[in-house]
């Protein structure tokens with residue numbers, strides 16, 4: 001739509017990061033284009049831009065999509081008209097996004113004014129100003145590192161009209177008498193006694209009409225824009241952990257034989273999952289809509305809405321039942337954003353509850369929001385329990401709850417080894433009860449899958465034997481999430497090392513199955529050595545794949561190193577606890593394979609602690625073996641990553 005080659009107006013770029021620091025699919029073509037090395041350093045000299053990167057600092061390459069574009073545009077002569085913002089989902093995107101957007105209006109205004117002046121049309125600036133009059137009065141200097149201080153929550157309207165100078169609420173009304181500790185529902189001074197700066201009420205833009213109960217809900221495939229979906233039966237479910245293990249890991253087998261779904265070992269795929277049925281029922285009840293659950297709802301953009309650029313949310317069908325929307329379309333467990341809290345204030349009748357909701361979305365209550373909403377993982381249902389007089393309308397939920405995302409899983413099998421069968425492995429995610437929630441919860445997808453396959457989990461069937469498989473009526477809807485790099489080396493003679501503790505072992509089972517089959521089929525090929533570092537808590541509770549020994553015995557796996565972090569040992573020299581400790585013991589081999597033999601190094605599993613621990617160990621090994629300082633060693637590791645020989649597939 002825009003031709004950056006000639007664009008004279010300021011350009012705003014908002015870009016997320018995916019995979020291993022890659023730009024999102026929709027930006028790939030663009031990034032590739034600007035990375036063309038034949039472009040001259042003044043290629044974008046005419047361009048002024050502001051960039052907002054969205055990322056998660058728990059991943060190694062934080063905001064790398066944004067950083068890559070920013071760096072390259074700078075190299076090509078483009079100018080910032082506004083400071084780059086890098087928002088971190090780990091602490092809350094809004095901490096940077098909100099002030100960044102606020103400051104953007106002023107920056108745009110300035111750039112337009114300057115442009116007009118240059119064009120000698122300074123008399124026309126009033127028109128520009130008035131076109132921006134809806135913009136907030138912003139803090140002039142935006143210092144993104146002290147974003148909380150700079151949070152400017154008023155949005156639209158005249159500056160001071162949004163400042164609510166409220167009658168001080170008697171704190172005894174907010175919590176139990178004598179309660180001096182703040183909580184989700186209770187505030188203490190100074191917040192409880194402050195005048196509050198609260199955000200402007202977001203304009204409503206969705207209209208829902210209840211129809212009748214006739215018709216059919218859309219197919220789940222219509223919810224997905226990323227490609228073809230496949231509805232496939234679950235043919236096997238195996239519990240890989242013992243009953244006394246801390247986490248429960250399940251392996252599921254899907255029958256993909258009758259589909260064109262294809263994958264390579266190392267790929268991940270997505271499972272479309274519903275919200276928990278009890279939570280949906282509870283929400284219907286709180287909203288007073290239990291009777292309407294099976295009614296079809298027509299969702300439209302409200303005529304004459306003040307919301308700029310309001311469009312029909314892509315993840316909501318134009319016509320489907322209320323239950324369908326709450327079950328398949330909206331992430332009910334999402335942490336409510338401040339704008340949502342602001343909207344909920346208007347649906348709350350009790351004055352004390354109202355005040356607390358105002359506090360939680362106000363500038364003065366920013367740290368309460370972080371502590372009692374974000375860090376406590378509070379969701380809509382928790383709020384509705386805590387603030388019983390809050391009765392939001394359905395359109396508000398549709399406006400503010402994000403899309404229920406499909407969950408990704410790494411394939412744990414090889415199509416060559418077991419054609420038509422796809423394995424994957426997951427831990428059932430469990431959240432214990434807490435002050436804001438009386439009951440424990442399971443993860444949306446893993447909890448649902450566990451319940452779905454419970455009938456298949458008969459103890460006698462608890463085997464990984466690939467033959468047979470139970471005819472099952474349970475089906476799941478999946479679609480591909482191809483991974484372009486986390487694959488076996490193209491040349492089978494190249495050696496490689498795999499590091500996969502816990503469920504991180506999953507893709508490596510696929511690698512090994514594949515490798516075993518290749519070895520059987522091509523006896524004349526040369527195969528490089530293979531190493532696997534696996535770790536778990538206890539040898540007898542969560543050693544997910546004892547069958548690894550078979551790969552070792554038949555030569556598919558050359559070295560298997562396993563460590564147990566919670567088993568006590570009587571050995572004189574304590575054995576390594578974690579995979580990163582085990583890797584350090586084999587420093588010479590790691591250095592030989594990575595630095596001398598052009599080998600590959602794969603890491604899969606827990607994104608923060610394990611993946612960082614492993615890369616630290618590898619940096620130390622490189623530094624020691626090459627006799628270079630740590631900085632040099634980090635550069636070598638960066639080169640290995642760049643060459644796609646140090647590969648990570650990590651998740652939380």
Ligand code: FAD
Nearest residue numbers: 268377407408409410425426427429431443444445446651
């Ligand atoms: P959710 O309900 O989505 O909850 C998960 C997260 O939400 C928690 O970890 C936590 O951060 C947060 N959360 C939500 N509510 C609370 C609360 N009340 N208290 C505390 N925290 C809360 N997983 C595997 O097990 N195996 C795999 O092979 C695998 N492969 C993956 C591959 C890729 C490329 C990616 C991106 C992810 C992969 N994952 C894998 C992770 C998987 O996609 C899911 O995130 C995971 O299974 C949890 O999904 P869920 O819906 O059950 O949990």
